[in-house]
Amino acid sequence: MSAFRISGFSGLVPRLAKQLLAPYQAQIATNCDLTSGDLRPRSGPKAVFAPVINNDIVSMFRMEKDGNEKWLAWDRDVDVARSPVAGNTSRRFYYTGDGEPRVSDYETATRGTGPYPSGCFVLGVTPPLKAPAISISGGAGAVVTRAYVCTFVTPWGEESKPSPAATATANADAAWMLSNLDTAPPNSGTVTGASRNTPLPGHVEVMLDSVFGLRAHEEITFASVSGMTDLNATFAIHSVNAGTNKIVVPLSTTQIYIAGGTWARKAPHNTHGMIKRIYRTLSTSEATEYHYVATIPAIATAYTDTASDEDVALGEILPSANWEMPPADLKGILILPNGVAAGFSGNEVHFSEPFKPYAWPTAYRQTYDQDIVAIGFTGTTLVGMTQGNPFTITGVEPVTMGGGMEKLGVAWPCMAKRGVASFAFGVGYPAPQGMVIIGASSDIVTNDLFTQKEWSELNPRTFIAASADNRYYCGYTIDDSSLMFVIDKTERASFIRINQRISCIWTDPATGRLYVAAEKKIYEWEGDAGSKLSYEWKSKKFVTTPPVNYGAAKIDADFDVSEAELAATQAAHDSAIAANRAVITQRGMDDGLADPGLGEYAIGGDAMDEIPPLIADSLQFQLWADGALKFTKKVSNNRAFRLPAGYKADNVEIVLSGNVKVTGAVLAETMDGLKQA
Template sequence: MLLRFHGFAGANKALHPLLLPETVGVDSINQRVGRGDLRPVRRPSQVATVPAGRKAIYRMGRDVPADGTYWLSFAQDADVARSFIADDQAERTYWTDGVLPSWTDNTLGLGAAPYPNPPGIRVLGVPAPDAAPQVLVAAAGTGNDETRVFVTVWVNDRGEPSAASNATTITAKAGSTFTVNRNGSIPVGSYGLTSWRVYATVPGGGTEFFLAGEAPVATGSIAFSGTVNSAAQLDSLTWVMPPAGLRGLKPLWNGIMAGFVGKSLRFCEPFHPYAWPVQYELVLDDTIVALARWGQNLMVLTTGQPYLVTGSHPSAMSNQPTEVNQACVSKLGVVEHGHGISYPSPDGLMYVGSSGWKNLTQGLALRDDWQAMQPSTMVAGEFEGAYVCSYGTGAARRSFTLDPLNPSGFYFYGRAFDACFRDPVQDALYVLDSATGAVSKWDAGAAEVATFVSKTMRTAKPTNLGWGQVMADAYPVTLTMWAQGLQRMTNRVITNGQPFRLPSGFLADEWRLSIDTGNPVQAVMLANTLQELQAA
């Protein structure tokens, strides 16, 4: 009789230990995914420190591979995105945190740690003038009466205009000149305002506005000759700022970014992330929890059913409720894999991609098992293609890994994190310990001790297995053995690959092993006789 413990394909919480596949166990702790053997992961290796209590991290300077610089950190959960600008030399970086959409770059925000340096944080967008301009005829013309409409906009030091003010309409003789007073107050805040502009319609030329003049912020009036710059049409008529409570900033395609407030899904003007026209808004039936994308698909995860949003321009976005009625219970637990997305729902870890929907934890954990893992607490990222998730509260907080393309079992870790950031330049995952402010590189330190607790193996009849053997790259390997539910061998240290004697004096037909190792283990074999081991 020979029992072989091998494969080490993670842990299953749903099935009875006797009914598990041969390679799956009841527990797997600190085990590396994907090698086919039992080998330990490495501990996170600290690379930087941010202020304690921070809830989100992001590394600027992403064009240069580095671990220690420059770590932005935020007091609230924040979603961060880099600019779409092709010739951006300053790494313009935007974020939403549910408070005030903001931005910085490497000339403004990296003056001193902690980053972003507060004096270098700018509010995203430019507020529209709060009053219509006053338009006076400076010198009357002699022609027929003509009607013109005037608006003003603010402009910041990056050349970004605001939405237009309310309009002022005036009728005057052809050939008249005008004085335009901007009226209203100058916005107070970190907007970087440098100037304001006047735009006017052309008499008889339709409703388009063209540049009529520009002046510094401190200048209250602009003289307008009556001739507009026909090459400078006003594009920003409805380019309002993003709403103050915007969350979930998500770069999409064709220069579009998305975000949400409550049930409202918002989009920016393509390639203008400071402008969020209200006419692009989509209002859903359920409160939005998170946004995630793969390819040109935006999945809007809600407190109810998810919605699939597609379209090439914000004005042409369509939203379709999906056939899967699985809410998202943790925004921080959502992960984009490129081929699809994963997120925690009440019933398990859901996945959707080009191949459709599936519950990754179906067959691995029942609903009660999953709920015991407190899915609302989940914080997740991607590491080497796998879903890496921290969950739980207090001292009981731990992590697990699951392969979304081959969810054979859970791989649990004894360590946890409060936020994470995947650096695509280095294909590395960085995690945050909020209590200490430590930023660490995942799986980059000293090796852990891996533990695998096997399924229960059954022999054809009660027997006493007399011999054991461990196949490993190196030793020691520590074994604990149960027979008929009783612990018959405790922390036996195996120092080489030679056969060894097992405890005797009992019979059993149910056998289980716990293997603890700091070295790769390919298999552990138990047999009645030495000859059976040698023949294996």
């Protein structure tokens, strides 16, 4: 007598034929939670924030201070790293991808009503360009030779590389008068001219009152330009000529500049309250080093030094001799466990001084022979993903990390920077061959799930991913249709699809919670315990010889609703009603033809949330035989039920759909046969 039992539900294995799957594996597994081996529904996402943003959310970041939570959102691919400094009470953070590398904190980033971040500064400190001028007055002591430099220091304690040195010889006890000291670089100024198609077609050369502190790839905004009004916008600088005070921006225009105009940095220098530190050389039998002399306001252009060598010897040695700003086109910023910030540009990896993400010595740069797509880290190892072979860099101190660079001997190109995710055991990313994990061992970890053809059908170039609980959560797009999937290598349910369109996915490293963005809103993934997604699970094709007629079935499921589930459902229901009432009160439904939301919702749609039902438990069973649907039943208890007679088939499949926890299913030719299965 033929019978079969399914116990311990699992996900898809697309590379296997449907009849070769194990009894617990699926042809379809959508919206399922299979982590326990039971078939469970996933909880719905919980709306947590609706940022002020014009386009789809591509990147997001949660900030919290003193119990207050704010969300930052971008329509660009932005990487964010929290400050590694202990006692980061200001919640300082660093980010790349939104123009030049930038730094902000809670207060600066969340001023006003949004969009957030509403404020930032350029990451790093522009050094003084001019060497001090030295003049001498008086003195009768020993004759010495000294060199002087100065640095800028922001209100946040970030120090620049020193200015060029000025050297003089005079009596040690003389008054050494320094002048010609640079003031802080400007954050805005005036436009004095503009020439179209110069120096290249499709570019405009703009003359400014000053280019001090401006670099190629930084963003600049022009306003009030007459004649060439196309210039009144924000641009990434193509090049800077310090000798002529000219910059070049990409702009194709037929207009002629007439007069006027202003410019302003998108990411200003942190100059309010900036100071200058002055250092001078002091020679000993062992070395000549720059020692701290004095601090003066950044606006001061002169200083007179009368300090003795004995006093100066007690001063701090210049720490920033080799500190550079990070490249203006730096991407992928992250903080390694040793406090070193890392990023990449082109085919170079850049490292900062430990716990000083504003200081990036040139000597720490490492060059690779292929362009870099993304970086990640596992432990103290940085993983570089490229257009060809991946590489790793291992070390503790950035000055020695170059010796730990290792090129992997296999070409596994990274197909999507946003598809990279870090796990406890390595860094994962999509390659043409499958999902790669680089860690203690490196391999294609989806070979047992997909052939390369099946993997490519997921369109890996569109992947946007994050890891949570060491699972790979990924959104992808095929033919303008967006879905999600989950890969979990630690359980039998290795591949599951989810009917959810998302534009962004992110795991909060502070809490481990997973968040997604959809329709310009941010949701906590499975954060709404009061709502359940409806799942669908289709079994393997069970083949029998000779053909049989399965006449009985039994589904083991949990139809009881706990008090906690009832309370969560009621809370979700009430919350949606309250949110919709607030939308109506504020007249923000965006459901009229003249409303700003026109085009964002389907005809008849609006900005209100869907109200979840109070009780929504359901379970449907389907029996398919020889590829045809034979029977459908709404299941509401654990009692066995009869299946239709009048046919025999050599293959059957079952489909379970609903939102009830199922622990097992059994089919047999007779009711008595169920007991023996």
